Amino acid sequence: MTALSSVDKYPGGEPSGPPPVRGSGGEGAEPPGSAALAPRSFLARNPSVFWFLAILIGFTALVTVLSPALGAEVISTSFIKTLGKTLCLCLVALAMDVVWGYTGILSLGHMAFFALGGYMIGQWLMYARTEEIVLTSLAGTPIPPTAAEVAQGVATQIFGVVGSSEMPAIWSFAHSLPAQLALVVLVPGLLAFLFGWLAFRSRVTGVYLSILTQAMTLALSLYLFQNDSGLRGNNGLSGLQNLPGAAQIGQDRLSLWFFWASAAALALTYLLLAWALSGKFGSVLRAIRDDEARVRFLGYPVEAYKIFVFTGTAVLCGLAGALYYPQAGIINPAELAPIASIYLAVWVAIGGRGRLYGAVLGAVFVSLLSSWFTGGRAPSIPLGFYTVNWVDWWQVLLGLAFVLVTLFAPKGLGGLVDMAQKIRTPDRKGAPLGPDDGALQEREAQE
């Protein structure tokens, strides 16, 4: 039984036209009865999108009111930054959910695209900021500086730490914000396209693809760790929290602006993805996840779909990175170590893959919980003979939780929503759920 055929089971059905092939993860939570309501706007058909946007807007408004920029000293600037960064991570988790939860490609490289986006915006932030400093210091000399002298000064400032004073070729566009913004999209996009084209064309799937993406991530991070990679080796790029030309604007306001930008990006992306996935496109993706060969036999260009999704989500990750790192202030190659992409998979798995709000839920829940535990705020548990210190044991807990979720709760936290709505997965007596097994076939699950 496939998701496609489950459309017939709609109470009320559709009056005419092509069957409304729908059923994103978000809709999985939708009670069947609501499908009969007419006329139905997009939001009405997708109550999860409505609730998500409502909660996000409310949350943003709340944070804004409580922020120090407006005089209320309830939450600190650094906490606003943490919240803004978390929203960016939700954005990445959304991308991961589309590529993994919906299309069934377990990519272990999307955090690399995220970091690449951060590097690209970081180049401009660092260059422009350093140029300001150099110009200020040269302003005192009797002879005005030439452009070459300024460039030389910037290069020495930026690359002195890796023992070089030459601007590498990859910094050619660093002086221009539009160029670097284009690179934020182009670099992860092209890399993902090239990789996807190579991998999907030769029909590398399943765990092999996962390992290959992990190898790509490892290669990229090893490359960036070198001093002559041109991106300052393991020093990375720093001072990114200072916007060039905005020195007089305090960090309290900047952090709020970035928080708004992150929230807006998340809302827009969520809407866009929910809309795209609720249509035919989404159905094809889920079909590829559930039985790739059958979709191919039906005449769909499976590889093109996969490359599109892989590249599109990589671009999304790049954009999220470009929003994240100005809030983080520093980026270095450790950010794109393979483990980061694994954590991304952990968030989505714990939140519940195959539904957009699950990814967001997982990212928020795990990353905030993680910072609570590793921040030393969680109370230690004295066992008499040994004290469980959560700074040390949090990762063990996370790893084991991950195993347990994989084994017993493949729906993750999203399963709780199902439970609240009294949707039960049919007891299949141990038989797998579908060809790709991890797949949730939502309509069927409601029977």
Place this chain on the structure above:
Amino acid sequence: MRLTLLSLCAALCLCLALAPARAESLAQIAAAHAAAIEKPSRTTIGPVIDALAASGDPMAAPFLQAWGSKGLGRRKSDGAFFLLAPDPAGYALTDLTGAPAGTSATSEITELKPNAGVRGLIASALVAFTLSDPDPARRAAALESIAADPKAESLDPLRAAVETEPDPVLKARKLRLERLLTLRFDPDSAARVAAIEGFGADAGLDLRAALSPLVATKRAAGPIPPEGANVARTLTPGGDISEAEAYAVLVDAGLAPARLRPEDQKTALAAHIAEGKVGGVPVADLSSQAARDRAYTALEQAGTVPTAATDDEVTAALAANPVYEIYAEPDPAVTAAATRALHEIGLKVGAMQAVDLGLDALSLASIYFLAAIGLAITFGVMGVINMAHGEFITMGAYTGYVVQLWVPDLTLSILIALPLAFALTFGAGVAIERLVIRHLYKRPLETLLATFGISIALQQIFKNIFGTQARPLTAPAWLDGAWVVNDVIGISYIRIAIFVLALLFLGFFLWLMKRTRLGLEVRAVTQNPAMAASMGINPDRINMLTFGIGSGIAGIAGVAIGLFAKVTSELGSDYIVQSFMTVVVGGVGNIWGTLAGATMIGTLQKLIEFLNPSNTLAAQTYMILFIILFIQVRPRGIIALKGRAAGD
């Protein structure tokens, strides 16, 4: 006794060669040349040293030594010479027959202080003495000191000492050193060329050290090459040498004025600002190089700044004065022979480097093989992906470390650690298989995720127990050191041991899979579990055992890897991607494929490292890129099993 006689003979020969003088005792010579000894100079000292060398007196060498090291004195009262040693009373005296002669106050002794030139002569005379010393150890030491600091003066005494050398080993060394000194210092050009050519394609470091100063060059410039210079080649500016460098040579030779550096120009301009203008150019306009040049030219014309070379003048000066590379060695025949010899040596050293690289590659390949062989069983044969494989390797290494805490004997501790590591990781593997993987056999992606979770948890547990710093896992003493063939080819014993271990594992794997009941059952279960079960095989048990064995082998590999790598909680995860790559590149389900994959990855990585030696990180990057591309060409790996593609 015979040695003494022989050395006497040697001394005699020496004296025959240097100065045909009659043997006298040291005391007689000292008395005869008392004035020359007391006030030595380079011109008067020659006969004295010759006479001393000819005397054959056993005290001649100590006498020279004392003289050269300012330890010789003359008693003011009677003018007798004594060897001096510090003493509370002043000096302890030793007379010229070697007998102690009591002590004396410092005021009664005139210390002899020969100048540096004289001391040099004395030292080279001493070389002749020690080269013929009765004690072979001292002769060897003398050879070493000459080899360490080759000098033209050492050549003659060395030649004289060759023939009389009784020890064949030392004689060979003397002969070789004599040839090495000949090719550098012999006055006769033909003899030097003959010496160079006599070595053939010998690739010894000492020969290379002797030859390279012969082809050392320096740069000179001028309209014609300097008189009598042995010109190596004429450099083309912009080609062999950058124009800036070539011009610097000209400036150094005083053939052209120095170029104006931008900073100097800026300083000069800043010093001549007048009413907001420099040389007629407003200061605000000076933000371009062209404007600055204009201003400077104006200043030049006004005569307020020194004239600096312009680009045209630089080009003209370079055209008029070619830059030459000139050999420090004036003899063209010798430099040509040395260049030829160095070229041949270079070829030979290159070949040996290739062999050495091959050994390095083999050793790296065996490390990868060792790390991957456990995966070849769990992933290759069973098709179960285990991302916690790296943590099993770490577990093995930590087992070795803990055993060494309890068992101080290193050899014994390794012998205990190997089976213990196997047992522990076997147990851990079985536990994970029973608790987690068993439920996920039909869901490979979820196996990957769940084992990731295990990997994260295990790594943190290791960190909590053992800390983040590296723990020592020490190899037994007999594994220290290296097997050195010559100065290029060498491989450490640990790497040989790992190679042997890898071979043993290969044999074990083949035996297990092809010759045992368990292997048969494993193959049956992986091919068709249902059919195997109906034949009375318990698939659950087989899967459990196979997974356990794969994990156990990872544990043993961990002990071996821990011997040369830093034992930290991240030890295994450093190898996990490479291990999977090894299995995938080789072709799953085939141990020969894993072997081929390890060999290919090891060789490739060493090759890239050789081409770009400064950077092992880049080597790993390029290797992974290569693997990704390789998978495109051969998705089933090097050795593909029929009916199994990547992804099945």
